Amino acid sequence: MTLLDDQICKVPEYVEELRSRGRAVTVSDAPPISVALPVAVGKGAHSGLVLRGDTWLELGNPEAGSCSCTLFTATPGLVRDGRVTVIGPDVSDACGKSLPFGQILLIGGDELQEGDCELLMHMGVIGDSIEGYMVRSSRQSVWSRISRDVALKGFTLKTLGRALRTLHKAGSCKIQAMETIFVTSSREDLERLAEIAREGQMITREIARVTWKARGVDLDCTLDCSSCADKTVCDDIKELLGERVSAS
């Protein structure tokens, strides 16, 4: 059992909840990674830019709604490798639209540990790695554009899920399984997902705090302990606080 397993277990419940509300849910299993994608994937796959006039579809504009989270586990059995679930309209149905966007990445690997959290979170920065797909640099959640050219070549959300899986697996050999869920149905449908994302975020922030602490940086303070002249005073205060807490 690892730290985010509870949140991972909530994801199938969330999908079923939306299905029971009558949302269109499409589930597909991706072919092995060796099967070519319809678009180029990898560093420098394209310019990293999709101009306004070249945009087929916008996803996750904050005015439409956006939520994303990456959850990982050391129990790969919790993750169905290659599965892509799409709830709501897909790319081909949405020419010229701006849709809400939820993106959940479930990642599993026997050897994944809390220390891998930072790397996994940074993998979410796509940059120029997927042809015809631009993720804007301005938000914590995904706000992206799909170009007309790739949409006409058959780019779907399943393609996006496969591309993300390819990039993640190339980025860490510890990743054995990766499953993706996309939600484009409504802003309201993202609210429940936002709760799961918030829980996950609280845990990953705590992991970050511990990771930085091990490097000598206390995130509760903005200063670097190793170069801070007040470290002794700070340590004394913490010690005193600790004594008071244990005494009370």
Next chain:
Amino acid sequence: MINVFSQLQMQAGKSLGGLCLDPQNASPGPFVLGNGDFFIEIPAAYGCSYSDLTITGAMGTAMPDASELIDKAIETGVESRMCTALKVACYYLEAGLVRKPDMIITSNSCCDSMDTLGNLMNTYKPWAEVPKFIMDAPHSFDEESYIYMGKQLRQAVTFMEDVFGRKMDWDRLREVCVLSNKQDQLLLEFQELKKAVPCPANPDFSRLGFAYDRWTGERISPQITDWLEQLISATEQRVKDKLGIEGITEKVRFLWQELAGTWPPVELWGRLQQELGAIVIMDYMSFGTLTPIDLTSEEAMFTSFGKRFLLEDPMNRQCLHTTDFFCNDILQIVKDFKCDAVIIPAHIGNRDTNSRLKVVREMCREKGIPCLVLGMDIWDKRYMTPETAFDRIKTFFETTGLI
């Protein structure tokens, strides 16, 4: 022939000139003074002036007599390591050069020098009877903090209404926010265009656009929307034509992880572009993360204001939060904007950033990102001259094989 970019630069530059002391003192209408970014949509909708004394001080460092001003400021006894822009602001205040405001609004902020200025404004004896509102900005970035900050901004509106005896026009505030949302989307659009290689326009238009949009007398006006539309159209055309900045052969793209300051954009960045093909793709004032203001209800609107204040105001974003947050932004900018290197000017007054130098340097080493730490004063070129800074950066690019 003057091209569209030069015209846009002149237009914004002229307006930014209005941020200097004399034009600020001549601001029309009720005069509200602060020590940092107040939520600018509020005074814009209320129809009062808002003058940020921090910015006025910073503008002082660009004046022909800047050195003299800075020296006079030091003579007033301000702490030697205080940010020079704030030293000048303190001098303006202590010397009685700032117009007496009708109301003061301050907050504890990301910058200890700005806090000092705020305290000075609030305790300045000749202004003892001026009504004052002090906000408490939490050093955190979660929903609770945004709500908390939003409530204080709402209370600030009530306070203004009491002081000036006039109610806020809520429809007008909503109109201003709609326009502001549109302008923010355009600013972000320009930011995205900087991802193109070669960079199609001077990336410093981001900073210029932000300052023009948020700080000047024309803030959140239709002129700004036109300015931004023109900027983006011209830049998009250059992206389509695969053109870089006119007259520049781009060789190196780098992140300047600090405020721009007054002299570096004028006396350093241009020379780096011209002589080395080295482009400052992003500085931390330019990195826009603006979320549209949520207009669904008054509460949602103010919570959005709170979020903008705490997380999306560029300096608050980089200085108010954790080292983890600071480092993640660097990595994201480097990857998204294809930066070849990170330069940390390590401005002497920015203690918050300077406390993170070791961590950032180590992180860059781990990730294979060339990183240079300078140690300059971005407001006073006597501390490290433009020539020295240029030489050090050139040597850094040479030794890392970037040129």
